[in-house]
Amino acid sequence: MTEQPQTKVLRWGILATGGISTNFTKDLLIDASTRGQDFKHAVVAVGSRSKDRADAFIRELGLDIAKGYGSAVDLFNDPNVDVVYVGTPNSNHYPASKAALLAGKHVLCEKGFTINAKQAEELVRISEEKRLFLMEAMWSRFFPATIAIQEVIAGGKIGTVRRVFADLAQDFKTFDMDDGHRLIAPSLGGGALLDLMPYTLHWALLTLFPHPAEISSIPKIVGQMTISRSVDLHTTAVLSFDELPSAQAVISGSMAAGTVNQVVVQGSEGTLTVSGVMVAPTGYKIKYNDEREETVECSDPNTDNAFGFCFEQDEVGRQIFAGSVESPRNNHQTSIRVMTILDEIKRQGGLILPQEIERV
Template sequence: MTRSILRWGIISTGGIATEFSQDLCVDPSTRGVTDISHAIAAVGSRSVASAQKFIDGLRSGPETEGWSWGAKNGVLDGCTPHGNYQDVYNDPNVDVIYIGTPPNFHHQNAKEALLAGKHVLCEKPFTFDLEELDELIALAKSKNLFLMEAVWTRFHPLAGAVREVLASGTLGKPLRFTADFSMDWNLDNEPAEHRMLNPALGGGSLLDMGPYPSVWAMLLVHQNPHNTDRDPKVINTYQTVYQRTGVDLNSRWLVEWKGLCQGQLLSDLSCPGHRDATAILQCAEGDLVVEYPPYKAETFHVVPRPDRFPGAITKKTTYHLPVAKGNNGLSYEADEVARCIRAGKIECEKMTWEESRIVQGWFDVVRRSGNTALKGLKGTAGK
């Protein structure tokens, strides 16, 4: 089979953009892919020199790294450095834009890319608020362009195995759900301008970390065969304010799927997450427990209920499904984007606009119900 090649323009040269670009440079066959390949056609940064440094870094990968394959096999051939983002959007050699900027810039960057006629993969959270997201969706529809939130966890091998377990029906009806993403950032030792502390960059735990407990809420509860509520609502919230800059130190929100169950979600910058249980779905016949970290989980367990309350599940079963060796884990979503665009799709069935809207709506409720510096801020929809 002839591989179809998707040509990427990379916006931003920070950490997540680096890892994504590295994965574009990994041999697709390492993850069993034979129909897709990727090329990096352009990189945009604050200066041409900065963009060129980013490209040079990708070209000089150590032989021990999976992404060293790309420089030898044409992934970076002809890659153009640009000293601004607009030139990447306008580059005729670019098919799709990857956006890895801070959350407050996602709407502006994605809108400009769509207006230039480019498909878009945008890092999470998709936008700052729901109004921004709705404008992007309307624009993608009007221009017949692909648009997707980059929730990489959904495309990992483990996510597929979780779906199979739920579809089997062995766990029974969900009764309760909990998930969190917590890290001890030691914030007092970080400068106030740091992206996790700066309100102007969407700082705090909610927008940066909240997508991860949310992805497990969507995979384990919302997509569960027992669920019929397509619009689950936040029914309770709480945010702890980090006083030095006014962002949220942690956020908690309770979501209800009517007729099914409730889910408690947590993001926290003050405490490490629990190693053995970053997400737990408790069901009528047994429980499904996902190990930390929520963004790149490699192991989950199906476990019996406590002896006093037995269910049909009588023994523990462990599933271990790491991402393919040499891949950071972002390659899977890039492959999905390539297949969708090749098929002429503007929306991905595994990461729908509807589900992005649900999660974005949760964040809006939590943020507007709290007392952080982001509470009254509005996005740039219509601008």
């Protein structure tokens, strides 16, 4: 009797127990084989500010084999953890990711990836030196709809891209928030720049440059911010790239305006609009210059019960089991470039965050 090969298991440690970590973990519990993967995901450890919070998270989600920890250090020292998901407030992304890498763990870190580009460069240095996988958790890049949109643009269906508009806004009622809320606390890296603008910037980059290797420069940037309570309430930037002298991107984000969640790509032959919300796209619509219209949905029936984090989770597994330190769809240089652009928008907008969270 032939012995069946044992299924590979990627063992996750979850750092932080807030809403995004909850939804992320729920997707990890869905069998990856239903999406055609040859490995499984398993949550084996959870870290929080207290062991009680970690244990409550474990009970709530039914994580039968997971162990709870009351500190990040204890989580990183668990020998059963292969990869750490960092879902903390922005200010802790860099120190937590660095500590996890130094402890020998692969890392998937939420966006904004770091507070600045120098921190991103340091994480990449450690990742490549220690041969550990590292990726910014820009989940939107891995949706089937995003991949299809890039293929349509690269194939010339809307002609040469001329302009990209990406606007992400939501009224978070920031004026009613306590000063310590993560969205508006400067000490936690609050503000639209690090919470909303990474989405709009990634969409600009992935539509203008369907392949990350195609971009080699930092764009010319004109940025503007409205600052309130020491963080940016609204931020807008215009980007133009040397590689694309006839194209321009306008990206914007707001934490205090009516809900807008739209990506529009204008080409020489037509205009493509991303369907659904930009953070979790479902398809696209094209209106051609000759008035023809086309609507394409890219739903996956195997992920109907998922939030959509499963797509990036599977990419993490594929790359780790392949021995890679980065994903070709969201590589290290892309994350450094994103943080470099955000740094310049921050400088032009006059936003000054506490020095202690800017340190490398």
